[in-house]
Amino acid sequence: MTAPFDFDPTHVAPADGLQTWASPDPSRPSVRLDPLLPVRVADSSGNWSRVVCSNGWSAWVDGRMLVALPHPPPGTGRPLTPAEDPRPLLAALEQALASYRRLVGEYADGLIDLETFRDRTRNLRLGAVLDGPSAWLLDLDQGRWYYSDGTRLQTYATVEPPVSEGSHPRGDAA
Structure with missing residues (x-):
């Protein structure tokens, strides 16, 4: 029996x-x-990158198009504060997924x-990537992706682009 493939993504597809x-x-x-498929860059040649997927499959891609993943932050070993606790966001994700599953069933059953x-699913939005103990969770109410290693929740990225001074997100006036 061979050892399982150790997959540690370094990038995601655009x-x-x-x-x-x-x-x-x-x-x-x-x-x-x-x-947004997680991949690991295994080799490079100019702008080309050979990526490996979690199932061991590999291929060459235009490496300039890959989105780099930062190294996950280390856990602190201390109790969670309410702002760091991933459970409320996980509960919201579970509720949204359960609602979507119920509506798919109702549609499939006629x-x-x-x-x-479409009307009832319009406001259902969620995102989650789970990889072992690591989780990337999308909270669209806050407009952020969060990273959790199970010990804390930390902002990973924002959904909205940065706003320059004097401009407003989505063209809204002040």
Whole structure:
């Protein structure tokens, strides 16, 4: 029996996915990586990067398009503060997923039509990536991705782009 593949992602594919190639040769395209798929960069050659996926599959990509993941912050070993506790956000994610699952079932069973399904799911938004003890959780109410190693919750990225002085997000006036 072989040891399990140790996967530690270094990057993710961009939000619209990423074309792959069997070798660093643009004339031999392969399949596309899924949007935001975690990958590990194993090799580079100029702008080309060979990435490895969690299942061990590898391919070459345009490395300039990859989104780097920072190293996760270390746990502190101290009790959680309310602001660091991931449980409220996990509960909100569970509730949104349960609502979506229920509505999919109602639509599949013919209890609601497509327009009703779309209307009732319009405000359901969630995002979560779980990799062993690590979790990246999207909280759209706060407009942030959070990272949790199980011991604390830390802001990882924001959904909205930075605002320069004198401008307003989404074009809103002050």
